[in-house]
Amino acid sequence: xxRSEDNGTKAVAAGRTVSMVDVARLAGVSQQTVSxxxxxxxxxxxKTRKRVQEAMDQLGFRVSYAGRSLRDGRYHSVGFCVNxxxxxxxxxxxxxITAAARDRGYAVTLMEISKNQNFSLEEATRAxxxxxxxxxxxxxxxxxxxxxxxxxxxxxxxxxxxxxxxPRCTTVDSDQYRCALTLMEHLxxxxxxxxxxxxxxxxxxxxxxxxxGWRDALQERGLAVVEPMRGDWSANSGYEAACQMLExxxxxxxxxxxNDQMANxxxxxxxxxxxxxxxxxxxxxxxxxxxxxxxxxxxxxxRFDMSERGRTAFEHAVPEDPANNQVVAVRIPGKxxxxxxxxxxxx
Amino acid sequence: xxRSEDNGTKAVAAGRTVSMVDVARLAGVSQQTVSxxxxxxxxxxxKTRKRVQEAMDQLGFRVSYAGRSLRDGRYHSVGFCVNxxxxxxxxxxxxxITAAARDRGYAVTLMEISKNQNFSLEEATRAxxxxxxxxxxxxxxxxxxxxxxxxxxxxxxxxxxxxxxxPRCTTVDSDQYRCALTLMEHLxxxxxxxxxxxxxxxxxxxxxxxxxGWRDALQERGLAVVEPMRGDWSANSGYEAACQMLExxxxxxxxxxxNDQMANxxxxxxxxxxxxxxxxxxxxxxxxxxxxxxxxxxxxxxRFDMSERGRTAFEHAVPEDPANNQVVAVRIPGKxxxxxxxxxxxx
DNA sequence: TTGAATAATGTTAACGTACTCATAAGGAAT
DNA sequence: ATTCCTTATGAGTACGTTAACATTATTCAA
Numbered sequence: 001x002x003r004s005e006d007n008g009t010k011a012v013a014a015g016r017t018v019s020m021v022d023v024a025r026l027a028g029v030s031q032q033t034v035s036x037x038x039x040x041x042x043x044x045x046x047k048t049r050k051r052v053q054e055a056m057d058q059l060g061f062r063v064s065y066a067g068r069s070l071r072d073g074r075y076h077s078v079g080f081c082v083n084x085x086x087x088x089x090x091x092x093x094x095x096x097i098t099a100a101a102r103d104r105g106y107a108v109t110l111m112e113i114s115k116n117q118n119f120s121l122e123e124a125t126r127a128x129x130x131x132x133x134x135x136x137x138x139x140x141x142x143x144x145x146x147x148x149x150x151x152x153x154x155x156x157x158x159x160x161x162x163x164x165x166x167p168r169c170t171t172v173d174s175d176q177y178r179c180a181l182t183l184m185e186h187l188x189x190x191x192x193x194x195x196x197x198x199x200x201x202x203x204x205x206x207x208x209x210x211x212x213g214w215r216d217a218l219q220e221r222g223l224a225v226v227e228p229m230r231g232d233w234s235a236n237s238g239y240e241a242a243c244q245m246l247e248x249x250x251x252x253x254x255x256x257x258x259n260d261q262m263a264n265x266x267x268x269x270x271x272x273x274x275x276x277x278x279x280x281x282x283x284x285x286x287x288x289x290x291x292x293x294x295x296x297x298x299x300x301x302x303r304f305d306m307s308e309r310g311r312t313a314f315e316h317a318v319p320e321d322p323a324n325n326q327v328v329a330v331r332i333p334g335k336x337x338x339x340x341x342x343x344x345x346x347x
Numbered sequence: 348x349x350r351s352e353d354n355g356t357k358a359v360a361a362g363r364t365v366s367m368v369d370v371a372r373l374a375g376v377s378q379q380t381v382s383x384x385x386x387x388x389x390x391x392x393x394k395t396r397k398r399v400q401e402a403m404d405q406l407g408f409r410v411s412y413a414g415r416s417l418r419d420g421r422y423h424s425v426g427f428c429v430n431x432x433x434x435x436x437x438x439x440x441x442x443x444i445t446a447a448a449r450d451r452g453y454a455v456t457l458m459e460i461s462k463n464q465n466f467s468l469e470e471a472t473r474a475x476x477x478x479x480x481x482x483x484x485x486x487x488x489x490x491x492x493x494x495x496x497x498x499x500x501x502x503x504x505x506x507x508x509x510x511x512x513x514p515r516c517t518t519v520d521s522d523q524y525r526c527a528l529t530l531m532e533h534l535x536x537x538x539x540x541x542x543x544x545x546x547x548x549x550x551x552x553x554x555x556x557x558x559x560g561w562r563d564a565l566q567e568r569g570l571a572v573v574e575p576m577r578g579d580w581s582a583n584s585g586y587e588a589a590c591q592m593l594e595x596x597x598x599x600x601x602x603x604x605x606n607d608q609m610a611n612x613x614x615x616x617x618x619x620x621x622x623x624x625x626x627x628x629x630x631x632x633x634x635x636x637x638x639x640x641x642x643x644x645x646x647x648x649x650r651f652d653m654s655e656r657g658r659t660a661f662e663h664a665v666p667e668d669p670a671n672n673q674v675v676a677v678r679i680p681g682k683x684x685x686x687x688x689x690x691x692x693x694x
Numbered sequence: 695t696t697g698a699a700t701a702a703t704g705t706t707a708a709c710g711t712a713c714t715c716a717t718a719a720g721g722a723a724t
Numbered sequence: 725a726t727t728c729c730t731t732a733t734g735a736g737t738a739c740g741t742t743a744a745c746a747t748t749a750t751t752c753a754a
Contacts, residue, residue: 017710035712036732038711044732060502064417066413067712068711069479071712091433094432098432098458107456107478109455111454131424235640235642238642261639292581378741390703410740411740414740419741
């Protein structure tokens, strides 16, 4: 099929998109004037504006993202790089990022790399830098092997979602350590001294910091630290962990599960063993993820404002305020949600 | 700060990115040769390749997405447009899309528009067409007001996630209607005749089709259709619905909840009213979303292969096989997951 | 030693946009 | 009428890339 150049009113040949030059030819103006109309610039007469608008509609013109980006060096999009987008943390993060992006007229470019495996930040950076993004957020539920050596690419503002601070890169995270301390304080205030922990999977950074909070709180008070059972975040694994625990340990008055799903499993296991919650044993979790799934949810937990976490990460990855260009470590505190799963410790 | 042009080894001025020309100057080759190295083309001597590579590393070069896209007219990215990314359907969809995208070396460009409100497809198309995407998937949990009139933009392959077929646009969805029929068949086979439905929110298209399946199945057999209670997808709303139902209706032997979360609420409500599940009342749901949240999950449900749905949508939005350019309506069947919440109907 | 074939490298053009600057047209003030 | 300003429009350019084509260097056989 030949391109028809003879007549401006003819449709443009297949395979090429409609450019401003095509519109200009049809409207009988310069390409620059089309640009002005497309961007709602002033200094275009009404008559001309209308004519150009009609030509645009007739040809189905839309500005080329590539052309515009090449011209002004920015993409108006933020990158989000994750192992696995279905993980609770990444997902809730995504929600906040997209909300912040929408408010600023940005899109979100998402990339999932190497599911079920750690990724190196270097590899991730290389992949992301080939994408149309002005800044990047790395959502890392696992610790990157090259975390310490990593240096962000010049010209590509980067934010790592991580509890570990980084000397050369801004980090943002919900405060996984402090949330554990908060829960422990809460349990202490109800007289609990024998508090067990049900751990999440080893590879998870969140798990590491939640456990550290539990451990430090006990040790600071000189209380017994019983090595925890480990689950995989699922309710079933929490159930199993509690059952195993009960085989040889009946001294505890409270259980701190590393997330709500496992906490729910713990509660069910305790009840199946004839123990009442909270009268006999108190249980707490983290995330506040149960309410939509379990009716009349009674679990005391910590909720993180995910929207805020996403917004914060966004604002540092694509700073509007130049002050946000500096390397900082932002830790966003969670909020204790008191429900009915904590009572005074039995004597 | 002035740009320093005098010496190829000097770093490039701030504000400009490092281009192939910069690399070429430093390596003492043509810009085209840099391009060849960057793209791993053959016909470059080892010596040259190495020299160019070093220059690239030294300057921190990375190919410009804008330049490349402008040049070859494609973005290698697929757009995903949703009301609210946190909705179960959109989320599970996203998982499949990102997986498919990764396999083909594509990124996913996500855009959330007008949370909590219907969006018109025209508006959505306009927004998406300004983004770096080769094709678009519209994830619509609500029906667009201009669904019928809509015509996809030429040159922007579009896929709507919808149970309603469209004359000019490919639609892909899990078969929400058939899943209901499947569940009803299952209940019928266990001797159930009085089957109630707990509905999801009115605005949801999924709800409409699931309810239609329930209704048609009953009517086809001439069985009683008791107008359903309506929930909002949450477990609590399912609990409430079941409680209200039990105030004036004790004739049913089975409850079909529009999703698993509500089904869980229904089960709890029944038990709180002294009814056994499944001995007295059978309960089924849809989505298979409970397993991670509830230990020892016994709910019989229908599971959709979300990954497949995402893959299918992706393949039609960014067709590799030209045969997929045609307008089709793909409905992906769910799979019955039999657990312990269905038993023979009591006499 | 020449010629032909092959490999390596360079040159040019085009993709679509928006900035800068130049020009033209229209009024208003002198 | 001339000057000066304002407003509308156009011309030229640069952004970074790759395909197509053109050129030069190298190898090998006759």
